[in-house]
Amino acid sequence: MKILITGGCGFLGTRLAKTLLQYDKLSVSGQAPQTIHQIILTDLVSPGADVQSDHRIQFIGGNLRTLLAEGKLFTKEIDLVFHLAAAVSAECEADFDLGMSSNLDTTLELLQACRRSDCRPYVVFASSVAVFGSRPGESWSDTVIDDDTLPTPQTSYGIQKFIGEQLMADFGRKGFIRARSVRLMTVSVRPGRPNGAASGFLSGMIREPLSGLRARVPVDPATPVALASPARTIEGLILAAQTSDDHWGALTAMNLPSLRVTVGEMAQTLQRLGGAEAFHRLDWVIDPAIARVVKSWPGQIACARAARLGLVPDSSFDAIVQQYIDENCSAIQTR
Numbered sequence: 001m002k003i004l005i006t007g008g009c010g011f012l013g014t015r016l017a018k019t020l021l022q023y024d025k026l027s028v029s030g031q032a033p034q035t036i037h038q039i040i041l042t043d044l045v046s047p048g049a050d051v052q053s054d055h056r057i058q059f060i061g062g063n064l065r066t067l068l069a070e071g072k073l074f075t076k077e078i079d080l081v082f083h084l085a086a087a088v089s090a091e092c093e094a095d096f097d098l099g100m101s102s103n104l105d106t107t108l109e110l111l112q113a114c115r116r117s118d119c120r121p122y123v124v125f126a127s128s129v130a131v132f133g134s135r136p137g138e139s140w141s142d143t144v145i146d147d148d149t150l151p152t153p154q155t156s157y158g159i160q161k162f163i164g165e166q167l168m169a170d171f172g173r174k175g176f177i178r179a180r181s182v183r184l185m186t187v188s189v190r191p192g193r194p195n196g197a198a199s200g201f202l203s204g205m206i207r208e209p210l211s212g213l214r215a216r217v218p219v220d221p222a223t224p225v226a227l228a229s230p231a232r233t234i235e236g237l238i239l240a241a242q243t244s245d246d247h248w249g250a251l252t253a254m255n256l257p258s259l260r261v262t263v264g265e266m267a268q269t270l271q272r273l274g275g276a277e278a279f280h281r282l283d284w285v286i287d288p289a290i291a292r293v294v295k296s297w298p299g300q301i302a303c304a305r306a307a308r309l310g311l312v313p314d315s316s317f318d319a320i321v322q323q324y325i326d327e328n329c330s331a332i333q334t335r
Helices: 011-023 064-069 089-094 096-117 156-173 201-210 230-242 263-274 288-295 304-308 317-327
Strands: 002-006 038-043 057-061 080-083 122-128 178-184 215-217 224-228 259-262 282-284
Touching: 002 011, 011 038, 011 230, 064 096, 080 096, 080 230, 089 096, 089 156, 089 288, 096 122, 096 156, 122 156, 122 230, 156 178, 178 230, 201 215, 201 263, 201 317, 224 230, 259 263, 259 317, 263 317
Parallel strands: 002 038, 002 080, 038 057, 080 122, 122 178, 215 282
Antiparallel strands: 224 259
C-alpha cells in the first residue's frame, strides 16, 4: 500500500505519519489489511529526522499546486490520500488570494490528479468545524450542530472548506475517488510554535504558560468552543479510511467528536495542572477580530455518525492537557 499525506510535515501530518508507521498494516474500507510499503509526505518544509529515517518515508518538497502541475506526486499508483494541506483561518481572512489558491484551487487540482491517475484512491479530506458559522445577529451558543445541519460559513476559510466537501462528494459520486470528508474540531493542545489560525490561542493559552511564557487570550472567558485532542483527531482521520462504504454512508462530511468547554474552564484546567504561576501568565485582552470569528463557531457539536463508527470525544479538558504534559515533558517548566 502507498499513502500520500499532503501537509505531511506539519503537526497533524507528522503525527499521522508516525501513527501509520506504527500500524505496519492498514485495512482500508473494511478490506483485508495491507502492508504499508510507502508513505509519501509533501510539504513546504522537510520532515523531522525521526520520521525521515524510516525507509518507508519518501519526502517530496515544494508547493503542492506546483508539484501537481509537474506530475510529481502520482508517478506511481497511490491507494490512499490524506489531504491535510491548507492555509489556516486568519491567513485566509488576511489574504483572500492565498486562501483561494491554497484551499480551493489546490484541492480541486489534487482531485483532478486522482481522477487522471485511474487508480481511484481513497481520499480523506480534512474539513473543519469552521464550515459552521452563526450569521450576523444570530447566536449559536445554545444550538446543537449535527452532521446534517446546513453549513453557513462566515469566513473565507470556512467557505473554502465547505466547497472542498462538495467537490469531494461529487468526485466520489462520479466514481473518480472514494470520498471521505471529516470535519476536524479545533485541535488543542498543539505543541511547537503558534500558527496563523484564529483558534491558535486555544493551544497557546496552555502551551506558553506551561513553558514559562505569557499568553494572550483574545476572547471572553464565557466563550464556548468545540475541541479535540491530537490523539482523537488522528484516530478520526484513520478510521475514516478504514470504514467500509456501507458503514460510512452518505458522501457528505462527518463531524468528528468534540469536547465542549469554555475558555474560562480551560484556564481553570491550566491552574489545576500547571499551578497558580502558570495561570497568572494569561493576559486577557480582547481582540475584536478574533473574538468575532471564534464566537461565530458553534460550541456544541453532535457527532452521531462518528459515534456509530465507535469514535468518542475526549473525556475532559484536564485529560487533554495531561496528555500534552506527558508527551512534551521537555517543554514544561517545573512548578
